[in-house]
Amino acid sequence: MMKLLLLFVAPLLFLTVCCSAQRPHQCHSPPLLSGSLSVSARDGQDWAVAKYRYDAFGQRIRLWEFGEVDSKSFHLNMLFLFREGVVYSMNYKNETCQKNALHSSFHPSRIPRNATLLAQVILGGSSAPGEGLLVNTWTGDVPETQGKYVATVTEFGCIPVSTLYYTEQTGWVTTTYFNAVTGIPDPEQFIPPPFCNETETEEDTLDFFSAFF
Incomplete structure (x- = not known):
């Protein structure tokens, strides 16, 4: 019985070690995502x-946001249509609309091929199933x-978790993603x-950045 158990368990342990030893790879996030995010810039002032x-697929982003910039609060409802090159700022209460040309290319949510892996870690706990989330952290330059x-991003699914972005003009901009769901429940919002x-x-x-703030 013990030999039979060892014959059964040994291949499972081998597969576990092999799978755990696989190096994380650059990935693409799902093309359709819904969720929430928070953004902080200028050491939390904005x-x-x-x-x-x-x-x-359609190169579109819809945002419902509120926040504070230069000590002034704001509330915005925005629609970015990158193929058309326009962004709408909408006020449903007053039924008013502002339309601006959008000087940005659409960048799919992904880890670029030239990104460098910093670490693979477990967020939360690792003592029991369901206590933690396996994630990969990457770094790179934006020429x-x-x-x-x-x-x-998450190891399984490539779901965004957080992003730190730096330029001399913006300083460090921190984005945290949460409550992500694959798919779009309300496509008419585009x-x-x-x-x-x-x-x-x-x-x-x-x-995109100036429109968001």
Whole structure:
């Protein structure tokens, strides 16, 4: 009986060791994601909390956010349409709409091929199943902005957990993601409301970061 048990357990232990020893690899997040996030910049002087919808197929992002910038609070409802090159800021209560040209390319949520692995760790506890979350932390440079980043994603699913992003202009910007769900439960949220139909495009051109703050 003991020999039979050893014959059964030994291959399982071998597979466990092999799987655990596999090096994490760069990955793509699911193309459709819903969830929430928080952003902090300028040592916490500027901050925002938002619900988001992320559609990599259609290159669209929807945000419902509130926060504080330069000691002034704000509440925004925004729709980024990268293929059309526009961003809408909408107020459903007053049925008003602002439309700006969007000077940003769509960047899918992923770990770039040239990213360097910093560590694989367990967030939370590891003494029992369900106590912790296995994540991988990566770092790299952003040549377009002369910036750098530190990004953490889950080992299984490549779901974003947090991102640190730095440029001389912005300083460190910290983003934390939570309550992520794969899929879009309300795809109609990517369609501008009727009261935006006649809105003229403003002269000011925004990028994703300036629009968010």
